[in-house]
Amino acid sequence: MIELKNITKIYGINTNNKVIALEDINLKIKEGELVVLRGASGSGKSTILSLIAALSKPSSGEVIVDNKRISKLQDNFASIYRRDNIGFVFQKYNLISTLSVKENIILPLVPLNLDVKDVEDKLSVVTKRFNIAHKENTIVRNLSGGEQQRVAIARANINNPKIILADEPTANLDEKLSLNFIDILKELKKLNKTIIIATHDPLFFGLDFVDRELKIHNGKIIS
Numbered sequence: 001m002i003e004l005k006n007i008t009k010i011y012g013i014n015t016n017n018k019v020i021a022l023e024d025i026n027l028k029i030k031e032g033e034l035v036v037l038r039g040a041s042g043s044g045k046s047t048i049l050s051l052i053a054a055l056s057k058p059s060s061g062e063v064i065v066d067n068k069r070i071s072k073l074q075d076n077f078a079s080i081y082r083r084d085n086i087g088f089v090f091q092k093y094n095l096i097s098t099l100s101v102k103e104n105i106i107l108p109l110v111p112l113n114l115d116v117k118d119v120e121d122k123l124s125v126v127t128k129r130f131n132i133a134h135k136e137n138t139i140v141r142n143l144s145g146g147e148q149q150r151v152a153i154a155r156a157n158i159n160n161p162k163i164i165l166a167d168e169p170t171a172n173l174d175e176k177l178s179l180n181f182i183d184i185l186k187e188l189k190k191l192n193k194t195i196i197i198a199t200h201d202p203l204f205f206g207l208d209f210v211d212r213e214l215k216i217h218n219g220k221i222i223s
Contacts, residue, residue, distance in 0.1 A: 003028050006024055007063065035195070043216040108159055
């Protein structure tokens with residue numbers, strides 16, 4: 001489903017501060033796989049996620065998703081690709097604190113111009129699935145950390161994407177909430193989502209429902 005072919009990503013390529021984030025990465029991920037990318041901060045994990053999400057482009061090589069080359073997409077087509085295929089759970093959630101839970105979750109639907117019933121139906125599915133329906137009208141800044149995470153996960157799933165990407169999803173959570181997130185991952189895997197987690201949290205290592213763990217070091221896959 002996802003293939004990275006000979007990927008190199010260099011930041012500041014024509015400057016004195018050139019940084020090689022990824023070097024000659026080759027990776028294939030099957031539909032329905034759950035893959036954990038292990039590695040320290042700055043190892044290149046997040047860069048891999050951003051390339052799969054078409055949030056950035058490789059310096060060389062190709063990113064192929066569902067037999068489509070997405071690494072050269074123009075920005076407007078990249079936005080459509082993300083809308084239709086990607087659910088992204090950010091480290092700091094990227095929620096709008098002054099909006100309600102409902103408003104945050106349905107934001108990805110705005111460009112689709114759906115009728116009210118379709119929006120409500122989609123909202124109902126994800127708020128019930130991720131146990132946040134009782135907080136629909138609460139302003140996000142008044143939620144606990146765990147509740148905000150559930151809002152972020154519900155928003156990432158509102159379009160029923162094929163691919164879920166999570167960048168250090170437990171970095172701001174205590175152990176109990178981190179374990180709750182892992183339980184949610186189990187449920188998402190049962191829905192046959194393709195899931196890629198970038199993390200250095202040891203709670204993710206050795207989980208029996210994870211298909212593969214890949215160690216990233218200095219921009220290379222070393223195991």
